[in-house]
Amino acid sequence: MDYREEIKQLRDALNEHGYKYYVLDAPTISDYEYDMLNRRLEELEAQHPEEVTPDSPTQRIGGKTLEGFASYTHESPLESLQDVFSAEEVEEFCQRMDEALGKETAYSLEPKVDGLSVALEYREGVFVRGATRGDGRTGEDVTENLKTIRSIPMVLPDKLPRLIVRGEVYMSRAVFEELNAQREIQGKPLLANPRNAAAGSLRQLDPKVCAERKLDIQVFNLQLAEGREFVSHQETLDYLASQRFRVIPHKMLSGTAACQAEIARINDNRMEYPFDIDGAVIKVNSLTDRVKLGSTAKFPKWAVAFKYPPEKKPAQVLDIVIQVGRTGVLTPKAVLTPVRLAGTNVTNATLHNQDLIREKDIRIGDTVIVQKAGEIIP
Template sequence: MDYRKRIQELRDILNENGYRYYVLDAPTMSDYEYDMLNRELEELEAAHPEEITPDSPTQRVGGKPLQGFTPYTHEVPLESLQDVFDDQEVREFTDRMTQTLGPDVEYSVEPKVDGLSVALEYRDGVFVRGATRGDGRVGEDVTENLRTIRSIPMVLPEKLPRLIVRGEVYMARSVFEEINAQRELEGKPLMANPRNAAAGSLRQLDPKIAAQRRLDIQVFNLQLAEGKDFRLHSETLEYLASQHFRMIPHKTLRADEVQKEIDRINDQRMEYPFDIDGAVVKVNSLSDRETLGSTAKFPKWAVAFKYPPEKKPAKVLDIVVQVGRTGVLTPKAVLTPVRLAGTTVTNATLHNQDYITQKDIRIGDTVIVQKAGEIIPEILEVDFKQRPEGTVPYVLPQTCPVCGAPVERDEDGAAVRCTGAECPAQLLRNLTHFAGRDAMDIDGLGPSLVEQLVDSGLVRNAADLYSLRAPDVAQLERMGEKSAENLIAAIARSKDNDLSKLIYGLGIRQVGEKAAKVLAMHFGTLDALMAATAEELTAIDDVGEITARCITEYLSQPQSQDLIARLREAGVNMTSQAELVDQRFAGMTFVLTGTLTNWDRKAAQAMIEERGGKVSGSVSKKTTYVVAGEAAGSKLKKAQELNIPVLTEEAFAQMLASD
């Protein structure tokens, strides 16, 4: 092997993935894979020290801080730990400690939370600043976002002049699953895992968004305490617990008990509310830590044991298909029970048809299973040597297994989706969308209430909303007579909405709010739209072949026609109420930017559309005018670069007022 070539190859891989992991929070490989490649590079550089260069990933502690937050220099560096991967390396560590410190060394063994490391600073008992670890010396000031974490005390019982503690911010698994379920209902991309979700949430520029993510923290180290002396690490943890910090679980043990505790933490990892990727072993005596000191990269008095992902064989007993709330068909392998990462696994996601085809997974196969990110069971590969005769390739069904409607593959992805308008599996998502502000705008009908209505059997499709009775709704959790009456009134008001809101509320694929307005104004009635051919639809500006096909397929299905018929019977308006004032803006495209003082954005957009114009969200060479309000930003700059005419609010008002 050409070791120089391999060293450079490893550096390139690790630098790229280090950037994605630490800076972008978008890793492309597991922590374990990264650790193994880093270990290989360390060993090659140790064997060939002449090849070590300052830019090697082994010569730095961490990554660069993201732009967008003020850099913060840590007074006490937030050191990383040396990783160990088996019981032999743990024994080597404890043996070194014994040789240096004597036979009576005590260790603190703690779970290693898989989150984002931060330092919290207090002055006179008041929280004043918090920062991410960054590269260990320079991080990012995220004080305002940390203030939203309820388990971080703002005021401490004891008012030390200065106190700095270190902790790990995380998103609890239960919160992660709840937020992803909500995002699925709203049709938003799902978050990849709790660690990335926590890191992304803590780096939100808007603290309100960070607050909605319900982050938590486990404090695990005292960095600095003016006016207070401690002898042991365990004493510092007890003190910090008395100051109302949420503390990491820990045990103080002798060397011969350390590995047993590491194994126990691994066996019980799913009992913690947070994800862990290892266990930390620290010398308990603070004076011994000072004696040992640190290398250029790690403290000598601690190591982090990294748990490798377990891989075990299992047999595929069946492949079943689930229909998600957005209509996507997700295949799942039913497996013979296998114990992984402390839990018994009986199922593994197969993602989509491409995944199944690529790995050639069949019913009856023996497969190798592991937990991706220590959470989700996944199939790594098929053991083709054990494949029984007579197996056949698996193909997803052509109709929805829940409602029988045809399925179709997304144009821009691997997802196969049910097209049924009344599919029970999609009911929560469809109703939430139907009631949304940009659709039928039913005030008070949010996702949690939709779920109660569905679970109680009161609503089975959107048309059922219009037959609800206040006494029935009042019986639901957190509802009363007044709230129920308000909801019924809001549902009744929605009957008078413009046709465009109904078209958007139906949830036809590829038809957004803007397209719905164009269709409503062009056809005038829902009946006319239902009678339109694909050719008639594509003749409309902004309606392409894909959108036209989605519209005709949706409106030709019996489920869709039944839903529309029931909405009509309920008295829902199916006629466009928008009338063109004139055609002065026909063929023109406007972009609105900045804060408008005379109108809100929707009102300005409506006035443009009522006069035959279009409103776009981005500036291009096709833009006719940019209307710039106060604090206009990048769109104004781009308009100036492209020589697009820019209108003040006064100039825009004059265009509206002119004959």
């Protein structure tokens, strides 16, 4: 067989098996078999370096440490969403949509991944650039680090002139707990939460370090597609799934009651997702209706993010100990029966100072309600 043909067959096979493993979670060959295919491709590319292309499966982890990140201007701004916090505000949003459009509005309802928003750009079906959201208009070019995320396809079945998609990069709870267990053994400071860990990993100047963090992505929006027309958000998500992206779980529905029920269902089942969530997003499905509704100076009018209140659980105070900070400040800390909150096990909570202990009359043996401030500090 001609070496060019073998290289093509190996790349196609590795892309196919990578998609089945990292996106579908349904591998059809063993890790060893995959590694052997990859090694053979590396050998052929070493023998014929002129055949190496940026989209080759062997090029996911660059060998060069970056000196810094270049800025990137988003052609389609990555807008933020207006937050709502109550059933009444959800009802008001749905009523506004129905009144503005003169009909019962159809929505897509999705979990809001607590991660880092990025844009991925493809030209002629090949991944060429990826950037963080930044302020929505200008972000940082983190292409080399995004290449290390195995669920991001390097090549797409369709070869549109240009395609830009938006997704949320995250670190799964399982990877986060594994990473913190390793750091504890090594005597390193523990990472605060999966979101901060993902953000820090994506901004590593050495792509090899980012690769070790095993980040993942959920794609949730089509920003730009040259040479293809769509009428609805559902249609764009179906198309992105056909292009081998890992697409955000979503439900299509209409009416305030259905939206409220789905928001509650997502919250009740939040630990079934591999990623942390901090809310649910309601989006108008029709793209024509979105254009009609437009945006304010800050937010699109056709979507809102319902933010869940912090999770609270009871725990018993087993002991009260004094913690010495790096600057010598003494802080009382409650040792608790373990409770699981926002995806992590909590065994301690700060009591701030003696005045707080006196004011709340906190004693060993008391049962207390524990929550995370900003889903970070108990």
